[in-house]
Amino acid sequence: xxxxxxxxxxxxxxxxxxxxxxxxxxxxERPLQGGTDAGGQGGATSATGGAGAGGAAGAHSGGTSTGGxxTGGxxTGGxxxxxxxxxxxxxxxxxxxxxxAGAAGAGGVxxxxxxxxxxxxxxxxxxxxxxxxxxxxLGSATTGxxxxxxxxxxxxxxxxxxxxxxxxxxxxxxxxLGYVPTTAPKTADFDLPIQLLGAMVPNAASVRVVIKDKTGxxxxxxxxWPITTQLIANDGDACDPAYLASRCADSLVCxxxxxxxxxxxxxxxxxxxxxxxxxxxxxGIEGLDPDxxxxxxxxxxxxxxxxxxxxxxNGDGSSPQGSFDLTSSILTLNGTFSLTNQSxxxxxxxxxxxxxxxxxSRGKSGATQRVKIADPVMQATGKSCDLLGSQxxxxxxxxxxxxxxxxxxCDALSTVQTAQCKAAQVxxxxxxxxxxxxxxxxxxxxxxxxxxxxPNASGNNRPDTVVVLKLTKPAPILKLSTAVAPTNSDTxxxxxxxxxxxxxxxxxxxxxxxxxxxxEVIMTNVAAGTYYIVVKSNASQGGPFGLKAERL
Numbered sequence: 001x002x003x004x005x006x007x008x009x010x011x012x013x014x015x016x017x018x019x020x021x022x023x024x025x026x027x028x029e030r031p032l033q034g035g036t037d038a039g040g041q042g043g044a045t046s047a048t049g050g051a052g053a054g055g056a057a058g059a060h061s062g063g064t065s066t067g068g069x070x071t072g073g074x075x076t077g078g079x080x081x082x083x084x085x086x087x088x089x090x091x092x093x094x095x096x097x098x099x100x101a102g103a104a105g106a107g108g109v110x111x112x113x114x115x116x117x118x119x120x121x122x123x124x125x126x127x128x129x130x131x132x133x134x135x136x137x138l139g140s141a142t143t144g145x146x147x148x149x150x151x152x153x154x155x156x157x158x159x160x161x162x163x164x165x166x167x168x169x170x171x172x173x174x175x176x177l178g179y180v181p182t183t184a185p186k187t188a189d190f191d192l193p194i195q196l197l198g199a200m201v202p203n204a205a206s207v208r209v210v211i212k213d214k215t216g217x218x219x220x221x222x223x224x225w226p227i228t229t230q231l232i233a234n235d236g237d238a239c240d241p242a243y244l245a246s247r248c249a250d251s252l253v254c255x256x257x258x259x260x261x262x263x264x265x266x267x268x269x270x271x272x273x274x275x276x277x278x279x280x281x282x283x284g285i286e287g288l289d290p291d292x293x294x295x296x297x298x299x300x301x302x303x304x305x306x307x308x309x310x311x312x313x314n315g316d317g318s319s320p321q322g323s324f325d326l327t328s329s330i331l332t333l334n335g336t337f338s339l340t341n342q343s344x345x346x347x348x349x350x351x352x353x354x355x356x357x358x359x360x361s362r363g364k365s366g367a368t369q370r371v372k373i374a375d376p377v378m379q380a381t382g383k384s385c386d387l388l389g390s391q392x393x394x395x396x397x398x399x400x401x402x403x404x405x406x407x408x409x410c411d412a413l414s415t416v417q418t419a420q421c422k423a424a425q426v427x428x429x430x431x432x433x434x435x436x437x438x439x440x441x442x443x444x445x446x447x448x449x450x451x452x453x454x455p456n457a458s459g460n461n462r463p464d465t466v467v468v469l470k471l472t473k474p475a476p477i478l479k480l481s482t483a484v485a486p487t488n489s490d491t492x493x494x495x496x497x498x499x500x501x502x503x504x505x506x507x508x509x510x511x512x513x514x515x516x517x518x519x520e521v522i523m524t525n526v527a528a529g530t531y532y533i534v535v536k537s538n539a540s541q542g543g544p545f546g547l548k549a550e551r552l
Contacts, residue, residue, distance in 0.1 A: 115141075115217070116139065116140075116141045116145075116146075116211050116212075116213055116217060116218065116219050117139045117140045117141065117219070118137070118138075118139040118209060118210075118211055118219040118220075118223070119138045119139045119140070120138045120139075120225075121135060121136070121137050121138070121207060121209050121223075121225035122135065122136040122138075122225075122228075123135050123206070123207045123225050123226065123227045123228065124227065124228045124230065124244060124245075125200050125227055125228065125229055125230035126195070126200075126230055126242075126243055126244045126247075127197070127200070127230075127243050127247065128243050128247055128248075128253070128292065128293050128361060129247070129293075129361060130200060130230050130232075130247055131197075131198050131199075131200050132195060132196060132197050132198060132199060132200055132243075133153075133195075133196040133199045133200050133204070133207070133227060134193070134194070134195055134196075134244050135151065135192075135193070135194040135195075135196065135207065135209070136191055136192070136193055136194075137149060137190075137191070137192040137194060137209055137211070138189075138190070138191050138192075139189075139190060139211060139219070140188050140189045140190065141185075141188065141190065141211070141213060142188065142213070143184070143185065143186065143187060143188055144184050145213040145214055145215075146181055146184065146185065146190070146192075146211060146212075146213055146214075147180070147212050147213055147214045147435075147437060147485070148178055148179065148180050148181075148211075148212050148437065148485050148486050148546075149178070149179040149180075149181070149192065149194065149209060149210070149211050149212075150176055150177070150178055150179075150209065150210040150211075150212070150221075150485075151176065151177050151178075151179065151194065151196065151207055151208070151209055152175050152176045152177075152207065152208040152209075152210075152221075153175050153176075153177075153196075153199055153201070153204050153206075153207060154175070154204075154205060154206045154207065154208060154224060155203040155204065155205050155206075156203070156205040156206075158206065158224055160175035160176075161175055161201060161203050161204055162174065162175055162201070163175055163177070163196075163198075163199045163201045163204060164176070164177045164199065166488050170328075172201065177196060177199065178485055178486035178488065178544065179192075179194050179486075180437050180439075180486050180544050200227070204227060205226065205227060206224045206225055206226045206227055207224070207225050207227060208221050208223070208224055208225070209221075209223075209225065212485065214435065230243075230244075230245075230246060230247055231245060231246040231247075232246065232247060232248070232249055233246050233247070233248050233249065233252075233254075233261045234248075234249050234252075234261060235249070235252055235261050235262060236260055236261065236262070237260060237261050238258060238259065238260055239254035239259050239260060239261045240254065240259070241254045241255070241259045248261035249261065250361075250362070251263070251362040251363070252264070252362070253291040253293060253362070255290070255291065263362070264290070264291040264293070264360070264362065264364070265289075265290045265291055265364075266358070266360060266364040266365060266366040267287055267288065267289035267291075267293075267294040267337065267358040267359075267360055267364075267366045268287055268288050268289075268358065268366040268367060269285055269286070269287040269356055269358055269366065269367070269369045270286050270287050270288055271284075271285070271286040271287075271388070272284070272285050272286075272356055272369055272371040273285075273371070273386075273388040273389055273390040274348075274353075274354055274371040274372060274373050274374065275373070275374055275375065275376045275388075275389045275390055276348065276373070276375060276376070277342075277376075277389055279342055279345070280342065280343055280344055280345040280346065280347060280348070281342075281343045281347050281348035281373060282340060282341065282342050282343065282389050283339075283340065283341045283343065283354065283371075284338075284339070284340045284341075284386075284387075284388030284389055284390070284406075285297060285337075285338060285339050285340075285356065285388075286336070286337070286338045286388070286406060287336065287337050287338070287358055287366070288335060288336060288337075289332060289335060289336065289337050289358070289360065290335050291360060292332045292333075292334075292335060292337075293332075293360045293361040293362070294330060294332060294337045294358050294359070294360050294361075295327060295330070295359060295360060295361050296325045296326060296327045296330075296358075296359045297325070297326040297330070297339065297356055297357065297358055297359070298323065298324075298325050298356070298357040298358075298359055298365070299323060299324045299325070299326060299354050299355070299356060300322065300323045300354065300355035300357075300368075301321075301322050301323060301324075301350075301351040301354065302351065302352075302353040302354065302355055302370070303352065303353065304352045304353055304372070306353060306370070308322050309322065309350065309351060310322050311347075311350050311351055325359075326339065326341055329341060337358075338406060340387075340388065340389075348373040352372060352373045353370060353371070353372045353373070354370065354371055355368050355369070355370050356368065356369050356370070356371065357369075374390070376389055376390055376391065376392045377390065377391050377392070378392055378393070378394050379391050379392065379393055379394065379397075379410050380394060380397075380410060381394075381397060381410050381411065381412065382409055382410060382411075383409065383410050384407060384408075384409060384410075385399035385401075385407070385408055385409060385410050386399065386401075386406055386407045386408070387399065387401055387406045387407075387408075387443070388406060393410035393411075394410070396412060396413055397410045397411060397412060397413060398410070398411060398412075398413045398416050398443060398445060399443060400416050400443075401442065401443060402442075413445065414500045416445060417445050417446070417466075417499055417500055418499055418500065420445060420465070420466050420499075421466055421468065421499035421532060424465070424466045424467055424468045424532075425438060425467050425468070426467075426468045426470055427467050427468065427469050427470070427533065427547065427549055428470050428472075429469055429470065429471055429475065429478060429549040429551070430470075430471065430472050430473060431551075432550070432551050433548065433549070433550045433551075434548070434549045434550075435484060435546060435547065435548040435549070436467065436546070436547050437485075437486060437544065437545065437546050437547075438465055438467070438535070438544070438545055438547070439465070439542065439543065439544050439545070440463040440464060440465055440489070440491070440535065440536070440537045440542030440543060440544075440545055441463055441465075441542050442463055443463070444462050444463060444464050444536070445464060445466075446464055446466070446494075446496075446503055446534045446536065447503045448462075448492065448494075448503060448509075448536065449494050449503045449504050449506045449509045450503075450504055452492060452494060452506075452509035452510075452511060462536050462537045462538060462542075463536070463537045463542035464534055464535060464536035464537065465534075465535050466499070466532050466533065466534050466535075467532075467533040467535060467547060468530060468531075468532060468533075469495070469530070469531040469532065469533050469549065470529075470530055470531075471526060471527075471528045471529060471530075471531075472528055473528050474525070474526060474527055474528050475523070475526040475551055476524065476525060476526075476551075476552075477522065477523070477524055477551065477552040478522070478523045478524075478526050478549060478550070478551055478552070479520065479521070479522050479523075479548075479549070479550045479552055480493055480495070480520070480521050480522075480523070480533060480547065480548070480549055480550075481493075481518070481519070481520040481521075481547070481548050481550070482518045482519045482520070482535060482545050482546060482547055482548075483518040483519075483520055483548075484546035484547070484548045485546050486544040486545070486546055487518050487544065487545045487546050488543055488544065489537055489538075489542065489543040489545070490518070490537065490538035491518050491519045491535060491536065491537060491538060491545060492509070492510065492511045492519045492535075492536050492538055493509065493510050493519040493520070493521050493533060493534070493535055493536075493547075494506040494507075494508065494509035494510070494521070494533075494534050494536075495507045495508050495509075495521065495523065495531050495532065495533050495534075496531065496532040496533075496534065497531065497532075498532065499532050501532075503534075506534075507523065507531070508521045508522070508523050509521065511538070519535075522552075533547065535547060
């Protein structure tokens, strides 16, 4: 159904579950296993399994290697290591002489020339309300080798503090958050800025940071870095509009030139949609908020004629309510805000009209707007569509939108799929173990294969992405898994023989690993060739993921 491709944002039951945008990192990542590091020092020979092609020429067991040229990575296709300097000790022999550095080998994980080093972490309380933590993580590593950063929140006694909602159920359940750099540092010495939204919980006093590279190596985690308290500015005082060095006192905002603390501007709603999808009525709102501090949308329940109505929201028919405050799933960015909220089935029969009032952190309210339930308008190829649900694309089409935009144009599903496949990451599974990371975001382009997921998880409004799997040699047994860092959401996997294959043509599909919400599939007798792995979220909100291919 087209409604399945509606939204990249969290969708909540009206009384619903609070969904946090925080992301937590899995802690069970394993180091990569496999071939000898043939390029490390001129390509040392492997005592078991033969000389690496990147090793010094003429390496042999029990003799002396003479000045050959290293030519690349491991002979069996392990890691993509740059050829190292010649002149290494062959197994059981003497020192080789005069070898030259070889060229980089093909496939797999980049050669790690320098060990990870964590130099310093600057941690500061931040945000308009002082509820966030801003980090600068400084250190050094081989360019392009950083895979993820783990941050753990601690109290003054260095005990972990629950600060992150990893299950997206509105409850803080983890002290650790995982961060995947969106842009790799361009130099060996790096300064990674990280913003931890909502992490400044009561008792938070310090952080512990661990950096991991793409081989699974990590820095030590014994050092604790204190969190500096954010300064509070009063009315008329100079302030930091980014709310890093300081924030304004309650009821004030930082604005103007030069920036000073003052009373601000109330948020306004510019567009509201109340329509239906396959799960029931859905509300979508866009608005302007120059102060970036909208905290809630006050909903009043109305009849079709505009009279107040009372609705029981607790499920047992008692304690009816005539209003409700949406305080979660509001996304703010550069003076704008948006949200979507999925209501329970038939809620629109009880409440066919809503009055919407935006409220900011100072208690200021914008103008109230009314919106009536309406069926979505179906659009043709090239016509405008949106992720709020008021304009949907017809059969065989999808709303092509680049996040964070909400409005796009209808295009053929196969065309958008092909574009995604051309731009997809490539997972070269010729190595024993290979791993990549990415993000599940945007609209859903591939339906879930029949019988792959539980019924309540098989709705197709789940964000997905595609990864190109390449094999230049057959794999007797190949395991694909998202049960690695930084996956923190419920995922499923399936493998297609071609980019535009129907989902039910999938070669294999897997949902939950036993005891986990992450996915794993095992393929046998896999022929050399190109395949397409679809990684899909089992929730309407996506997030970061890790994907590992392992030859068994």
